[in-house]
Amino acid sequence: MVTPKKTPGAGRRAELLATAADVFAELGYNATTVRTIADRAGMLAGSLYYHFDSKESMADEILSAFLTDLWDGYRRTEEAGLGPRETFEELVTESFRQMARHRPAVVIYQKEARRLAAQERFRYLADSHERFRELWTRTLERGVADGSFRSELDIPVTYRFVRDTVWVAAVWFRPWGSRTASEIAQQYTSMVLDGIATRPVAR
């Protein structure tokens, strides 16, 4: 009947993490003060430390939760045994799916990963980064090999192009509106795979 002002129990922690993630994404990790997070959560700065060890550990939980989900999805895709073009499409789609669940985390990842990865605690960011590279590179190579992708592609450059192209979307994808992750993914995939130009009449 009554809407509780503050969700009790384990939910509170998740709520606070969501708040923190929003603020980190909006202002950047460094520019975010724990007071800002606390304000937004309706408590005092010190009170956050009942739930978390440190500001850093909040970022840690946010990022690792995202990466765990993401890699679960990627693993499923890898195990599906699809051809390169379909794998490509499915990886993009999965990325957008996770972006929908973890939007602020993706923004944080995009903006802060490089800096954070320098710390031992965030070692897994660098690891994940490397696994990314391998996964996409492998997919691109398979595609070139079987003729799905252009043979003249510079694979490392293309990899970065695709990677950034996908994640950068998180920054400005405020309202997904009515479009599902799959629809958005399709738009992206189409642009990346087939280009935005019409096919030249003669080539």
Place this chain on the structure above:
Amino acid sequence: MVTPKKTPGAGRRAELLATAADVFAELGYNATTVRTIADRAGMLAGSLYYHFDSKESMADEILSAFLTDLWDGYRRTEEAGLGPRETFEELVTESFRQMARHRPAVVIYQKEARRLAAQERFRYLADSHERFRELWTRTLERGVADGSFRSELDIPVTYRFVRDTVWVAAVWFRPWGSRTASEIAQQYTSMVLDGIATRPVAR
């Protein structure tokens, strides 16, 4: 006109700005302390204030120098009266050209513009952003109109796609190696315009 005495001073100033830009790009604006900049320049933190009013004004100079050069280039492109596809290619090329000259500035722009633009002093960032949007949107629309670009494009989405796609490159473009800005630009243009997939045999 200007007393020659000022020349060495001006040189030092440019040197310091370059140092500051490197550090800002590497560590992020917030995470950069004036002491770090000073250390790298071989002086004490306080001494920087002989040359600059504030940390903010360093970022200001760096960003506005970059944007001034960039818009000079874009203006030339606009005045060249090219078709949409050629304009597109030329804008990308010009962007990469400026990226080569102002790499750290581009990284800073990419990462901090949104936050900085909130301040009155950095108003011009928001202005520039808007002019960007208009310029690219106009180009894309012209291309759709004359059949150069696909008719089903979602112009706002495509604009963001192209914009991010280009600038994000600055983050990892450490050494250009032997490739010139034009070559890199061509690679990018080709990917964005024609896609990375081979064209289906029958369409």
Place this chain on the structure above:
Amino acid sequence: MVTPKKTPGAGRRAELLATAADVFAELGYNATTVRTIADRAGMLAGSLYYHFDSKESMADEILSAFLTDLWDGYRRTEEAGLGPRETFEELVTESFRQMARHRPAVVIYQKEARRLAAQERFRYLADSHERFRELWTRTLERGVADGSFRSELDIPVTYRFVRDTVWVAAVWFRPWGSRTASEIAQQYTSMVLDGIATRPVAR
């Protein structure tokens, strides 16, 4: 008289005090957090406040229980009407006896008394300190007067020497091993009274 219900409560209280005393002794009063005490007692920090008013009141109870017992013993010794050397020996023995019962309290006393005594609530620490001084000084003076102690002793210096010599032992007296308080006391008394050197053959 007392409702039996209170007995288990009282037992718990004593247990908690013992835990607190251990931690205070180990880490120091300031460095001890109520959370550490609570952890060691298997409860949450807040729960301690059901049993005690404050951290300070725990220290208070610990110290006053010790001093009460100690002065009971000293009083018995004083009333025994012994000679100075025997009184000396008996005071040291009694001190070690109480140290055996209240070891952590003695460590706390040793390390924190000076600071705590500044507060009104711990006034009794300063009082006890003064009674100490009087008791030992009187004993030493009696001994000098009747020839038991060397006539050239600097009484105030000797008093401090003896006092510290006895209490400081509490710090490292972890396990008493098989030795009783009396045995240890005897060793101490012997060292203090007769010195550690052999007596010169001719004097």
Place this chain on the structure above:
Amino acid sequence: MVTPKKTPGAGRRAELLATAADVFAELGYNATTVRTIADRAGMLAGSLYYHFDSKESMADEILSAFLTDLWDGYRRTEEAGLGPRETFEELVTESFRQMARHRPAVVIYQKEARRLAAQERFRYLADSHERFRELWTRTLERGVADGSFRSELDIPVTYRFVRDTVWVAAVWFRPWGSRTASEIAQQYTSMVLDGIATRPVAR
């Protein structure tokens, strides 16, 4: 002519260390706030960090300076090739000499060493402690061997007795008054070596 309010240059650092040492000794390391030190030095808390990395590093410098001087003195004593009783007397004298120079450091050492030594940075405290033990133990053993010290001594207990007996003096030795370190040392040595009692008539 004019007394400068604040000593400039390298002297300032030493001054601040002396101030910090006084406060640490008076209030204890934990109970001392950097604000208290700064107040006493006539500056703001943050200003201390221009001179020192942290509160901890102040304690570190204070303690290591003391121990360095102390061990220099002990080394000289060891190299003098004295007999056990003379070595004993000389070690005590050297200890009092350093106590006169580093009184607050000794108090800090006495009260905080155990706790601090747990940290890697203060490893040298534990090392020094161990060297202490060896040095005194060796001296006592030599004395027992050559008949200078009583044969029935429990060496480990005696070692602790002597050690504490000497250092604890630092706590209450406020004004040395007119007595030199040697004079005080002699009083101590006499008490410890020969005891405070007169020689029993018959034994």
Place this chain on the structure above:
DNA sequence: TATGAATGAGGTTTCATTCAT
């Protein structure tokens, strides 16, 4: 009796900035 959650004061530290020299 105890928990879970929060408060609020205060602690250490960082850092842009100032200024006399």
Place this chain on the structure above:
DNA sequence: GATGAATGAAACCTCATTCAT
């Protein structure tokens, strides 16, 4: 031009304590 020393605001974090449940 640059240094050395300091300021002051604000950051992260700790902790004794409270209180509804």
